[in-house]
Amino acid sequence: MTTTTLLYLDDLSVGDRFESGAHALDADQIIDFAGDFDPQPFHLDPIAAKDTFFGGLAASGWHTAALRHA
Template sequence: MTLYLDDILPGQRFNGTTRIRIDEDRIKTFAAEFDPQPFHLDEGAADTSIFRGLAASGWHTAAVTMRLLVEGEFKPAGGIVGAGFDELRWPRPLRPGDELRVESEVLEVRPSKSRPEQGVVKLRTTTLNQDGEAVQISVGNVVVLRRQKP
């Protein structure tokens, strides 16, 4: 169901409807192209790093989170159009074998003063592994269309 700004209230929660399992090959493939640091590419280097084992790039976690959001319950009018983040944290590494899901909560809804046809929803999204541990927490601002008045 498409949600317009007028349908969204602070405190509303949305869940992901899919899960994505991350394997070692996906971690290394993403890292090779976008974040080619040794602790994302090589087990030996990863074992001696602060991660103490192979860990996905935080940007890989962010990309998977985006996919999970798009496939989840939160369906804002106009799509999930980001207007920036207030917070982006990776409290624990994403490891090979982790299975991710997302949960989101609306923190704030505000109509735009300069663009009456839209507004902004402040959304906290937590990306969780199979043990319910947060691997990413973000607070982002999403542009959402308002319902057209007749």
């Protein structure tokens, strides 16, 4: 779905898809954000993150939601 209009919750349906631009995050960005806003081991420590569901360092969902793509 591509739109330039403001959407509200009632406008969304199960299965709707949205596409955004790409943005690469490096480990330093992930760790810095997590240290300030979401201090979970899988966001902060690559070694501890190896033993988690993610199998390695993972960006916070808050971080990915906060990204602004120009």
